[in-house]
Amino acid sequence: MSDNMTVDCRGLACPQPVLNTKDALQGAASPFLVIVDNEAACTNVSRFAESQGARVSVAQQGGEFHLTIQPGQEARASAAPPIACARTDTSAKNLAVYISSEGMGRGDEELGAILMAAFLDTLSHFKGQISHAIFVNAGVRLAVQGSPVLEQIRHLEQIGAEVLVCGTCLNHFSIRDKLAVGRVSNMYAIIETLSKAGRIIRP
Amino acid sequence: MLAELPMTNHPDLLVGPATADDAGVVRVRDDLALIQTVDFFTPIVDDPRTFGRIAAANSLSDVFAMGGTPLTAMNIVCFPRKSLPLEVLRDVLLGGLDVIRQAEALLVGGHSVEDPELKYGLSVTGIVHPDRVVTNARARPGDRLILTKPLGTGVLATAIKAGMATPEALAEAVGWMTTLNRDAAEAMQEVGVHACTDITGFGLLGHALEMASASRVIIELCASLVPLIPGARDLASMGMIPAGSFANRKFCDRAVTVEDGVDPLLVDLLADAQTSGGLLMAVAGDRAEALHAALERRRVPHPEIGCVSSARAGRITLLP
Secondary structure (H helix, E strand, O other): OOOOOEEEOOOOOOOHHHHHHHHHHOOOOOOEEEEEOOHHHHHHHHHHHHHOOOEEEEEEEOOEEEEEEEOOHHHHHOOOOHHHHHHOOOOOOOEEEEEOOOOOOOOOHHHHHHHHHHHHHHHOOOOOOEEEEEEOHHHHHHHEOOOOOHHHHHHHHHOOOEEEEEHHHHHHOOOHHHEOOOEEEOHHHHHHHHHHOOEEEOO | OHHHOOOOOOOOEEEOHHHOOOOEEEEEEOOEEEEEEEEEEOOOOOOHHHHHHHHHHHHHHHHHHOOOEEEEEEEEEEEOOOOOOHHHHHHHHHHHHHHHHHOOOEEEEEEEEEOOOOEEEEEEEEEEOHHHOOOOOOOOOOOEEEEOOOEOHHHHHHHHHHOOOOHHHHHHHHHHHOOOOHHHHHHHHHHOOOEEEEOOOOHHHHHHHHHHHHHOOEEEEEHHHOOEOOOHHHHHHOOOOOHHHHHHHHHHHHHEEEOOOOOHHHHHHHOOOOOOOOEEEEEOHHHHHHHHHHHHHOOOOOOEEEEEEEOOOOEEEEEO
């Protein structure tokens, strides 16, 4: 242990211990020690390290907590800046769903509605993987009062997806005040979301 | 500590310190009661005007939580005159005024002191009919619980300090913190509820526990139904929970039963100290649909997050 780096965070107010741990993790290859003097910091530092793919073991010594952080593969590879850190997933939450029509597929409207409902239903099995569900053009009709698939879209929110609904489109159809799920978005935010997604799927 | 002070008692004191409610209420006439509340704190965002708006919305909230309407407000300011330019104070006060005007209340003055740390908030007087005061002490078994704003502003404030909050998450948190609880309170008074409290520094768990204790009931909350600000959960899992929220959780520990299957991360989020949070309302089962409709009409979110299960010493059961 004496060869390894020690990050002493005693006396530091949150979120400094996490920030110091974050700096230490960047590019770290071997285990290092983080010392904190309160349980809150111990929990925060452990959670942060684990979210970056590291393994953590904690030893309590009197009023102090000694955390041994073993960097994982992702932590070594990642030199991403803070904002990307909060967004780039080390988990699999990288699917963005792009819905630009009211029905799924072409050829028969009734079938299209049935397929769209089934599509949204099936998405619920991808718990924790869907980052966003984006609705544009006639797709926004699915997100307003009276839509037959409101429950499915609400469920997507519950399993972790952000639901974005194009404001220009809502205005075009004069249904902005009937939005029943998700939040109003714009072209810039939609393009930004799509550009940062790992994969984009569309019905 | 408040318990050590001699008890305030008076026949016209409708709500005093005894029930740890949101504000004090005193009857001045058969048809008029005054609501008094005060709150101020240090900045949680960098922009002074936004900070002013947030602090004002936060201070006004208690009046709405009691079912009243704000009448007058006074500024409370602590300002480091020597280290910050006066323009910063001007912008903070302009932000406060933005929201006071939105609440249709009158800014009638204020007081400032020199202080190494900037702090801002309001002292607010509101009015309400004595028979329509909504306290946190009359929730009953069978009541359903509705929460009008998502949680996560404490975690987001920490993430902002750490530079780890995305611009969207920040914008969303600011949006919620500067939204007045007025529309929610109007819906509440239109339909009638048994109890209400606003969610602020003690987190949902802390304030729900206050309601459970004052009403002498057991409250059941479904952790997965509690709305969260997008991004808050991720940030919590990256260690962005402020020390105060941990303290809330520890304080609630002895009175909260956490059932199997509840993610410990969610428990911390439910204890997360909120700034300018939403209203938690306890509504009778047969009035719940009417309340949902009244909130929907005013575009206020209205997820149902639990219920009051039985009449017994104040406790919370947290279900998955």
